[in-house]
Amino acid sequence: xxxxxxxxxxxxxxxxxxxxxxxxxxxxxxxxxxxxxxxxxxxxxxxxxxxxxxxxxxxxxxxxxxxxxxxxxxxxxxxxxxxxxxxxxxxxxxxxxxxxxxxxxxxxxxxxxxxxxxxxxxxxxxxxxxxxxxxxxxxxxxxxxxxxxxxxxxxxxxxxxxxxxxxxxxxxxxxxx
Numbered sequence: 001x002x003x004x005x006x007x008x009x010x011x012x013x014x015x016x017x018x019x020x021x022x023x024x025x026x027x028x029x030x031x032x033x034x035x036x037x038x039x040x041x042x043x044x045x046x047x048x049x050x051x052x053x054x055x056x057x058x059x060x061x062x063x064x065x066x067x068x069x070x071x072x073x074x075x076x077x078x079x080x081x082x083x084x085x086x087x088x089x090x091x092x093x094x095x096x097x098x099x100x101x102x103x104x105x106x107x108x109x110x111x112x113x114x115x116x117x118x119x120x121x122x123x124x125x126x127x128x129x130x131x132x133x134x135x136x137x138x139x140x141x142x143x144x145x146x147x148x149x150x151x152x153x154x155x156x157x158x159x160x161x162x163x164x165x166x167x168x169x170x171x172x173x174x175x176x177x
Contacts (some may be wrong), residue, residue: 024097027088040081098137105130 023043030039087096105127111117119127 024088024093027085028093030085030089032089036082036085039085040078043081095138098134101137102131102134105134 027039084096084100087099091099108119108123108127112119
């Protein structure tokens, strides 16, 4: 991998994390009566605005290839966004983000269950140490509906591992992630 590719990847990662932090802050600043679907809609619209420059790279010949799995992913993403809004609105920001850090652990566990992947002893150690770190951060003394909503948003990032099931030559469409 060239240095330019690595630097670009790092820059995109920093920009993506900054946008996620801004999204979390906006959720915390919402009025208590703000409809959750309104925030989800605005987030999807902003995502589409950011993706407009990439419209020319769309493969129009296979526009609807893999429609079923794209639709399923989109609905899981929507449910994840809604759970995230509920969790961030009702939990302290640090607590909600600590629960969100469990997503890579869930992806690894689901890859074993769904795709029959083999875990190495090092990856099993990583799963258990990651889970222990989350438990230490959270200091679980209270388990309420907001914590359940935070856990409900975890399958959302795990759909990124579905890329193997997309039709060849049809990259996954980006939706409200």
